Amino acid sequence: MPSLRAQIFRVAANGPDDISGVEALFASGLSPKDVVAVLGKTEGNGCVNDFSRGYATRSFETLFQKYGVEGVSLVMSGGTEGALSPHWTVFARAVVQAPTERALAIGVARTPSLPAEHLGRREQVLLVAEGVREAMRDAGIDDPGDVHFVQIKCPLLTLNRIAGLEAEGKILATRDTLRSMGLSRGASALGAAVALGEISAETINDTDICSRYELFSRCASTSAGVELTDHEIIVLGMSDKWSGPLAIDHAVMRDAIDTTAIREARGRLPANGHLAAVLAKAEPDPSGKVRGKRHTMLDDSDISGTRHARAFVGGVLAGIFGVTDLFVSGGAEHQGPPGGGPVAIIVEKEH
Incomplete structure (x- = not known):
């Protein structure tokens, strides 16, 4: 009986471009086509100008292109302060001949690009909510109660983007680039909360984002970066449609x-x-x-x-x-x- 089975690998990284450990996984038998997501911790500052995230993303894009693989979710989070170790967490899934049992399920989705004037506003909440629902469908998770973690990579504003939008007469939620990171993370988290039924979309207004902190998701983890204009979403949970340990x-x-x-x-x-x-x-x-x-x-x-x-x-x-x-x-x-x-x-x- 066929079923989906997940695999996870934690791989050390000597720098944002060090993908040698993942290449070693491929050499030892992991199929690049089975990889659906890579979560990275890179040693940048985690702020607006943390280009270690984009550097890592480009390194992985080049690696997967070599194998003819597209669409892998690459979520890079900057900042390994203290004794946190830079590393990659590789998520893979494959069809195996095994009976289904309750096991880890992984789903991914990517939203359309977010118009920058919607960043930090209700429109972003709704866009992300639909993306989380899509990732749940991809994971085969029907009950939001079976979702345990939603990782979202979301966009931010740079001065260059701000100048271009204001030249078009657009009104933005903020002109502060660092503030834009928080607004984007907050709106994305509320989007996950809406998708999981933790909050009703009708109760959220623009002014609630990064203001009414009593509204929150118990499963969302969001990270903003300069390297994208859309949202990459990874849903992790338990499903009876999967198998494995x-x-x-x-x-x-x-x-x-x-x-x-x-x-x-x-x-x-x-x-x-x-x-x-x-x-x-x-x-x-x-x-x-x-x-x-x-x-x-x-x-x-x-x-x-x-x-x-x-x-x-x-x-x-x-x-x-x-x-x-x-x-x-x-x-x-x-x-x-x-x-x-x-x-x-x-x-x-x-x-």
Whole structure:
């Protein structure tokens, strides 16, 4: 009986262009045609001018072109502050002759390009919501409750894009390029929340984006980049239509040191499974405090607060799981409660 089966590989990277480890996977038998997505942590600053993301994307595009493969979702997240290790997480799926069972399911989608005047506005929310629904269909996931993580790469505004649009008489949500990253991440996260039934689209207005933080998704992880104008979407969940040893669960950290929620999520997964991947969001608590104690992440004019948060949460997670090749993305607007964020854990059960 045929079924879909997922595979996940964590591959170390010596730089944004170091794809040698993935080439080694291909040499050892992984078919490039089976790869549906690559999540990357690159050692740039994660801000507007982090071109390590585009560099990595171009390197992978060149690699897959060599094998005649198109359409792989390439989601690069800049920033490996602290002891986070630059690495790639490769997601593959293939049809196998095995009975279906409840297992990890992977779906991908790509939206049309977003008109820049819609960035950070309700139109972006609705566009992303439809993209998430498409990715769920691609994964064979019918119940939104079976979705555990939605990774979205979204666009941002640059001064060059802003100047061109204003010359056309367009009115933008912001002229601040760094602010545009947050608005894009926030609108994309709310789009995931709409698709998953966490929030009604009718309740969201333009002014709610990056304002009403009580509205959030428990599964969304969004990352903005200069290297695209559309949205790349990856949905991870559980489905009875798949097979294999991989399983996923997730937690929602209520703050940056909420290890209890993470341990509870790990406890819901097979105890004998070994770690395949950890995917997380991080942000400095906008209140300026963590459990009543003042933090200075938002007062530092030299280093972006998102960089502090990645290092902080990365250290917390490394202490729990004993590894540093963790996908920790900064900027968690509407991605979990303020100061917290979702964390997905994927394990591979022993045969």
